[in-house]
Amino acid sequence: MKFLLLLLPILAFSNKGLEISKKIEKQNNGFIGEESTMTMLLINAQGDKITRKLVSKAIEMENEGDKSLITFKVPKDVAGTKMLTWSYKKNDDDQWLFLPSLKKVKRIHSNNKTSSFMGSEFSYEDLGSQELEKYTYKFISEDDSNWVIERKPINKSGYSKQVSTISKKYMNAIKVDYFNKRNELMKTAIFENFKEFPVNNKKIFRANKIHMKNLLTKKESILTWSNRKLGVKHKDNLFKKEGLNEDF
Amino acid sequence: MKIFNLIFFLSFNLFSAPQFDLESTFSQRAFQDDDNPITNTFNSAIGMKFGVKAKSDEDNFRVKIIIDSLYDFSDKDRFYIYPEEAWVGYDDGSNIIKVGFQHFNWSSTEAFRPSDVVNSRNLDSQVKNASKIGEPMISYKRILGESSITGFISPYFIKPLYPGVENSFATPPIPIESYLVNTEGLKTDKEPFNIQGGAIFNFSLSKSDIAIHYINHIDRDAFIPLINPLVPNITPIFYRNQQVGITSQSAVLGLILKTEFVARFFSEDVVTLSHNSIQDFQIATIGIERNFSLGKGEFTFLTEYIRTFSQNISQQNAEVFDNDLLIGFRHSFNNINGSELNLSLISDMKDLKQHILNFSYAQRIKNNWKVELGLNYVESEVLDSYIGVDILDSADYVYLDIKRFF
Numbered sequence: 001m002k003f004l005l006l007l008l009p010i011l012a013f014s015n016k017g018l019e020i021s022k023k024i025e026k027q028n029n030g031f032i033g034e035e036s037t038m039t040m041l042l043i044n045a046q047g048d049k050i051t052r053k054l055v056s057k058a059i060e061m062e063n064e065g066d067k068s069l070i071t072f073k074v075p076k077d078v079a080g081t082k083m084l085t086w087s088y089k090k091n092d093d094d095q096w097l098f099l100p101s102l103k104k105v106k107r108i109h110s111n112n113k114t115s116s117f118m119g120s121e122f123s124y125e126d127l128g129s130q131e132l133e134k135y136t137y138k139f140i141s142e143d144d145s146n147w148v149i150e151r152k153p154i155n156k157s158g159y160s161k162q163v164s165t166i167s168k169k170y171m172n173a174i175k176v177d178y179f180n181k182r183n184e185l186m187k188t189a190i191f192e193n194f195k196e197f198p199v200n201n202k203k204i205f206r207a208n209k210i211h212m213k214n215l216l217t218k219k220e221s222i223l224t225w226s227n228r229k230l231g232v233k234h235k236d237n238l239f240k241k242e243g244l245n246e247d248f
Numbered sequence: 249m250k251i252f253n254l255i256f257f258l259s260f261n262l263f264s265a266p267q268f269d270l271e272s273t274f275s276q277r278a279f280q281d282d283d284n285p286i287t288n289t290f291n292s293a294i295g296m297k298f299g300v301k302a303k304s305d306e307d308n309f310r311v312k313i314i315i316d317s318l319y320d321f322s323d324k325d326r327f328y329i330y331p332e333e334a335w336v337g338y339d340d341g342s343n344i345i346k347v348g349f350q351h352f353n354w355s356s357t358e359a360f361r362p363s364d365v366v367n368s369r370n371l372d373s374q375v376k377n378a379s380k381i382g383e384p385m386i387s388y389k390r391i392l393g394e395s396s397i398t399g400f401i402s403p404y405f406i407k408p409l410y411p412g413v414e415n416s417f418a419t420p421p422i423p424i425e426s427y428l429v430n431t432e433g434l435k436t437d438k439e440p441f442n443i444q445g446g447a448i449f450n451f452s453l454s455k456s457d458i459a460i461h462y463i464n465h466i467d468r469d470a471f472i473p474l475i476n477p478l479v480p481n482i483t484p485i486f487y488r489n490q491q492v493g494i495t496s497q498s499a500v501l502g503l504i505l506k507t508e509f510v511a512r513f514f515s516e517d518v519v520t521l522s523h524n525s526i527q528d529f530q531i532a533t534i535g536i537e538r539n540f541s542l543g544k545g546e547f548t549f550l551t552e553y554i555r556t557f558s559q560n561i562s563q564q565n566a567e568v569f570d571n572d573l574l575i576g577f578r579h580s581f582n583n584i585n586g587s588e589l590n591l592s593l594i595s596d597m598k599d600l601k602q603h604i605l606n607f608s609y610a611q612r613i614k615n616n617w618k619v620e621l622g623l624n625y626v627e628s629e630v631l632d633s634y635i636g637v638d639i640l641d642s643a644d645y646v647y648l649d650i651k652r653f654f
Contacts, residue, residue, distance in 0.1 A: 048584075077586070079653075107497040109539055114541040115546045
């Protein structure tokens, strides 16, 4: 009985972590559709810099994960390449790649999600849809402005855990610490430049800058968003495999 | 040229903010010395690929043009310019109509692609993936939920682009200046106006993407060479056939399973010059692709196998690939330069005397430059088939491509 009583605060904290995460998800739902231009600045350990540009579009699905379409613009040798992702709450995502030089739509396996995205410090997993059901949650602490929550992946992941500092004002993470499989702090992401987007009488905040620092390799990547719009009603066919090989 | 004039007229009057792309390539290649004074051991060429695409303000009308060209400083016959694509189109999200030069690709496998036969190819481009030449056609695609059906009709036959006599790919170094299309019985003509067409139905089942196709066309892959020893020259004779097939890509057990099956049917009254009728045959391909995420990159393992089924053994042997196995590796370093290493080996499983080894390394330099260094090595018995892998036996080469993107 004493053992159970000792466990109660932990269970309560576990539930609190999940409850806060559900609240955050609810607040960020309802964006309908989103589009933006993304610029990624890659900085290596010597301080050399190089830029990548992408156009991102996403559509919110009611009962499943979101669908997203990323079109590569710079560097030019991969310009026109598109990546379509259908994310699911529990199952593996569906992913397709359109290769414009071959005019070929290729199904790819989503088991590459731990790989680096375009040579950056972001992995596919970091930028993919963050479905609530794919993690377990543990409440760590809170103060007047923020909550700190730990989450552990249920499925295959490149991380053992992520510790997020979540702003009560923005209802979004402002910092995430990523721990590798050896439980070492591997990367830290700082979320900045929050902007408010009114969608259907609701205010949704989005960070327009993420600064990812790899503490092990000393490399950095800075992702910024411009021309961001929420509440966009995209054509449904835009997110279909069948429309992927149309070049625009 | 009228079609180009129309496309340019439309692009500047109907469309706004066109996007222009230019890619120039400085291409060097060195062949194994074949002891033939006619053929070039070294090629030094410059290539330009120009592209423009635009859409109307309402997003429905589109135009796209890609023109590929190459000029070789050491081979007078190695000069070409052709449209990869040049079309105007309408797209309302569910109905897509295009008129002009187009090319199609619904193949699922990487190396052996029996379904990928619609367009003629530039047979002087990379051995591992010869470029396609756009063909004039009208296409219509209808997207229906998670499936689509595409139909196309092409009134004009464009022959493949063959290497010239000074080119080490031309074995033997005999010019291919003309062609004939078999129309009926032993009759052949040079008439380029040949109605061809097809339809593709794409759909998904769970984690599988499936395409079923039907094509009625002049088959450019399987031709019979007519050799005139007096001139000398080679005239390829192409035959009409009907092809039905099914291709699939499936995500299963952590890998991508790829399959292709095609059946080719020839008209009963089509006979070759040796008075043998061409018999129907089938080709099946199966492939597996598996990605492994490594700490500093991504490693891909690929294997494919192809088999031809025919009652006519000589016809089966005439196929470029039959009973062949490919094993390939790709390592993407996932670094700033997008460095990538490819290695593949195709082996003929019949007698293990034919092998094609391909190796390449590519990386960007900054955002606008890319270099690729590669090797293509062929080992084969010389069978004098003029169409099999054996013609490339003395055409081993290394290459260096330096590309600048504007």
